[in-house]
Amino acid sequence: MTLHEPTLFVLLLIGYAMLGLQLVTASRRLFGGDALRRWGWGNALMLAGYLFLLADLVTPWSLWVVASNTLIVLGEFVFVAALQRFVDERPAPRLLTLGGVVCALSLTPLMLLPTPTRMALMSLIAAAPLAWAGWVVWRRRRRIERSLWPVGAILALAAATLLVRCVHAVIEPAAYADLTQHNPVQTLVALAAYVALLGAGFGFVLACTERATRSFERQASHDHLTGALNRQAGGPLLEQALLRARRDRSSLAFVLIDLDRFKQVNDEHGHVFGDEVLRRFAQMVRQRLRASDLFVRLGGEEFALVLPGSDAAGALGVVDQLRADSRALDLRTEAGRCCMLSFSAGIALSAAGRRGAEALYRAADDALYRAKRAGRDQAVLAGGDETIPA
């Protein structure tokens, strides 16, 4: 099979046009639409660049070459900026914008150089943003959507192909004296551009979908105000933790936490401040817990902790720490008024997972009730008379 370069080129143009059109039109309704729109703009710039290249075939003129390569390089930088913004979830670094402008501007003086030297340098410039994209994905590979892995790999591969052309132009300049002549490395670059367009473009769209799915899953299982698990998600996870405790013959502690006199906080400082208190409290709890612990918002100002592998001393220790952390929270209203936060807790234990979820809840609830009755700001251990008073 031989590759017909003009056909490949036309396919490339159609590909950019179709993908760009779909991204720009669909991005309004899609989650991550902002990132997709930016990717779409990168597509549009690349498409314009390739169209100018086509004009150069009809009426050879260095202006077309400069315009097309500038647009292609700018398009690449727009892609990479969109990718980096998506990965880091903040605007791309200034260095990238600066790099884009410098690379695009440096193309014009290259026109004064002989074609092989120009091709070598242009290849280097075009490879730079693609290699950067590969590095951005590699750097965050453990945290990002899996669909981005092939995107990074494909863009890095395209960068490698451009580097091959750079080396080829240096060691075999004659092959670049007349660019209308067949050159297998040029065909390879065109193929790499095509693969990068399709592979990276669709991979990026899939990554947006993956992120949307993750976000919906999180919304379904987490409380939006505090970020804690919600009751629906907490129940099955408690059952699983109990099963594990049964299998490992380990102890599990279940703690019910209820903020003290929270109605007063709302009444005195307003509901918005009350929300802020709940958020800060939840943040503080999360910082203290282990990765295997569960933190659930049962509703209002009531929370539950599931502490696998914790016995009475361990659970009392955690609650004691949390009570100290709550007292240390610097909660101030907009007017600068200080608000002290305390909570009461009821602790129930399941030795070797023998006590089921319902029994645990009832025991912890009863202990919590006793803590409130005893004056609040303390923890009560169910089945014992251990309390941690203020």
Ligand SMILES: Nc1nc2c(ncn2[C@@H]2O[C@H](COP(=O)(O)OP(=O)(O)OP(=O)(O)O)[C@@H](O)[C@H]2O)c(=O)[nH]1
């Ligand atoms: N700001 C805010 N307040 C909430 C939220 N959910 C529940 N509340 C408030 O939490 C308060 C709970 O009040 P109560 O059940 O009387 O309990 P309390 O004032 O904490 O008193 P004790 O539990 O007996 O110490 C109510 O005023 C609810 O309106 C929320 O999401 N945000």
